[in-house]
Amino acid sequence: MSTPQPSTGEILLTMTDIHKAFPGVKALDGVNLQVRAHSVHALMGENGAGKSTLLKCLFGIYAKDSGSIQFLGKEANFTNAKEALENGISMVHQELNLVKQLSVMDNLWLGRYPTKGIFVNHKKMYDDTKAIFDELDIKLDPNEKVANLTVSEMQMIEIAKAFSYNAKIVIMDEPTSSLSEKEVAHLFTIVRKLKERGCGIIYISHKMEEIFQLCDAITIMRDGKWIDTVNSVDTNMDDLVAKMVGRSLTQRYPTKENEIGEVILQVKNLSAKNQPSIQDVSFELRKGEVLGIGGLVGAKRTDIVETLFGIRERAGGEIIVNGKTVQNATPVEAIKNGFALVTEERRSTGIFAGLDINFNSLISNIKKYEKAFLLNNSEMEKDTQWVIDSMRVKTPNQATRIGSLSGGNQQKVILGRWLLTHPDILMLDEPTRGIDIGAKFEIYQLIADLAKRGKSVIMISSEMPELLGVSDRILVMSAGKVAGIVETAKTSQEEILQLSAKYL
Secondary structure (H helix, E strand, O other): OOOOOOOOOOEEEEEEEEEEEEOOEEEEEEEEEEEEOOEEEEEEOOOOOOHHHHHHHHHOOOOOOEEEEEEOOEEOOOOOHHHHHHOOEEEEOOOOOOOOOOEHHHHHHOOOOOEEOOEEOHHHHHHHHHHHHHHHOOOOOOOOEHHHOOHHHHHHHHHHHHHHOOOOEEEEEOOOOOOOHHHHHHHHHHHHHHHHOOOEEEEEOOOHHHHHHHOOEEEEEEOOEEEEEEEHHHOOHHHHHHHHHOOOOOOOOOOOOOOOOOEEEEEEEEEEOOOOOOOOEEEEEEOOOEEEEEOOOOOOHHHHHHHHOOOOOEEEEEEEEOOEEEOOOOHHHHHHOOEEEEOOOHHHHHOOOOOEHHHHHHHHHHHHHEEOOEEOHHHHHHHHHHHHHHOOOOOOOOOOEHHHOOHHHHHHHHHHHHHOOOOOEEEEEOOOOOOOHHHHHHHHHHHHHHHHOOOEEEEEOOOHHHHHHHOOEEEEEEOOEEEEEEEHHHOOHHHHHHHHOOOO
């Protein structure tokens, strides 16, 4: 296989001609991957390309159908994650797997506590945790309960856990998806320390800028196949995108063709209970408009849409839709008033992972299918197929469990679910988080098409280029307050960043 690699270290891992099939779908079809010591190796591809399946075969979660895995010069066929960890392969998942009611150090050493006789040696556990944190410059108290931490702090625990295994291969799946710029910089420092230590890091990210900033080599997958492996210095963003999606993307954002009309939503002095939260938030949303909401992590952007949707209890303020005051005390009431909300954490608050695509597509609109105390199956199948076709969901059929789909395909099902309710105001909280560049463009196009049809969209995003590329105006939050509302065509990243820090 043609796999040029930077000559930074010995070969740690070679996966050759890996195949894996599930009923109705060939997930991996002759995939190759080679990782060296002292290097960061990006694994790229659209959602559904097979990246996660490949790494699950390596990690012992799935058994490959055929092919060879060589790790540290020997054939490796791990049968479970514990075996992979004990042999020097560690994975930092995008969806964090921590026991929130336990302490930081309990989570770090869970299942392998240091003992003194028959008792847990808490002093050694504390000292060992502190030593790892000091080496990685992680400012956390080992005794702190995980439930009290931020998402970024939880991410640091997962990375420290990988470090504690003295892993030779560390897999990082979208590690920056919930981090601020400052936290991303700290993560990169840790990744480089792992690299200096002799690790090979397999890095999955859809953020092109990160790939070129951090990675030495890049392997591209598409539709379960290995497409190419290149050195980062020998390629560019356009070439990568063309290989990932099988075509050139001439533009990152669709052309805006929407006509902005009359005011459809007025929000006056909106505040939420359970402080700290939003305070005196006021803005207007017009028909056919895409209103972006920006700000730093912790600015309480999500609190706005959760309060408007009845998830978060309102402390004060007024919500006026088409000139009429509404309460939106519950999500059911909000849906009746024409609101829809796609949440940020799709796994915990967006999908029913154990149930099929049919159920997940229709659950928000289920009363539509009731007929004389029965459900109209043909109508349900028709609408589910509309979701699959219009959202371009990659799935064998409607009965596929949604939890088995890639993150991007899960997000498409959720978007389709809410569009079936025919909302006037669609609220999207980080709608492209963890989604590949090809699927992102499809979602941007969907947003543009909705606005062109006169729908109004509120979109929260941590990605500045996304806000500037998709929205008509941007509401900038700072410490729970509106720092300013700017016209997208007349603003800049610098102005938005300045407003983001206004009340800090």
